[in-house]
Amino acid sequence: MNKKIWLLFVGLTVMLLLTACGTKSKEDVLTDLKEKVETKGYKADAEMTLKMGTEPQTYEVEVWHKDPDFYRVNLKNSTKNQSQMILKNEEGVYVLTPALNKSFKFQSEWPENSSQAYLYESLVKDIEEDKDVKFSATDKYYVFETKTRYQNSKMLPTQEIAFSKKDLSPVSVKVKDVEGVALVTVKFSNVKFDVSFDKKDFDLQKSMTAAKMVIPVMGEIEDKEFAVKYPEEPLEGVSLVEEKKLATENGNRVILTYDGEKSYTIIQEKAEVAPATAGPIVSKGDPVDLGFTIGEVTDSKVSWTFEGVDYTIASSDLTRDELVTVARSVQGEAIK
DSSP states (O other): OHHHHHHHHHHHHHHHHHHHHTOOOHHHHHHHHHHHTTOSEEEEEEEEEEOSSSSOEEEEEEEEEETTTEEEEEEEETTTTEEEEEEEETTEEEEEEGGGTEEEEEOOOTTTTSOOTTOHHHHHHHHHHOTTOEEEEOSSEEEEEEEOOOTTTTTSOEEEEEEETTTOOEEEEEEEOTTSOEEEEEEEEEEEESOOOOGGGGOHHHHHHHHHHHSOOOSSOOSSOOOOOOOSOOOTTEEEEEEEEEEETTEEEEEEEEEESSOEEEEEEEOOOOOTTOOOEEOSSEEEEOSSSEEEEOSSEEEEEETTEEEEEEOSSOOHHHHHHHHHHTTSSOOO
8 A cells, every 4th residue: 555655656746847847937938939039020910908098998900020120010999990000111110190191200219119019029028128027827828027118117117918838929918007007908819920021011102002991091181179188197296377279271279388397388280181192201209109099209299190180299398208198198088
């Protein structure tokens, strides 16, 4: 009887040792992820949900990446009839807004200069650069908790990233605020590695044509008053001191002035549809992900277009992080 118990004990010990040998460490998984990133190209579909306004907004995201640095990211919000595309090819970085027939050209280091929750290699870079990254594993997933590299990282400082154990494909990303609440959630589907692309797949004109098939160019911006929006986070010690409405050829322009410990101005007016022959608008800033749309940021202003309205926040007091923080909050119901 004792012999049987001993043999059972030895068998269980061997099984435990084999199981332990098969468990990968954080360093092992990171090494595998870095090797996986070297794929010649990939496609991925995702659903991105934002919880930073009065109600959640969901976007469909389609990602194409050709190694080493060609990208085509299509973001679509069906309920808002809003679509944008981020394109990177050998000529530069472009942000396309098909409904307005507009494209902006940036000389930018995007996507290397910030976290990008829907880009595989950006997630791996976030893990690699965080020396205090936390790692765990479930039956199906490898899970990392890292710091983010957002321009406004104080607002969204951490993220939880899950990868499939089966093929190391991204499964989900939860970007969290300082209280640990997930404000941005990305759920991946249909991720395909080792996909072949041609350079023409990242051509500006071809990409704009493809984007217009999703969201056609507006005939005209509707001639009606737009709802003025106010920042839900105007910054501590800052308040609205003046609101002016000016008549222009294209309708009204609303100017909101905020003052206090710091000051800034918000300008809102109807967007114009560019003529069919219009070329790219050269930008002096960098593309910035505001969550609900892609905008442009410099050291003194941030601007974007959403639902047919152009927005600009200008300030000589605010940092880039503060500009982006305020811009992200100008999206819900109009509240003063």
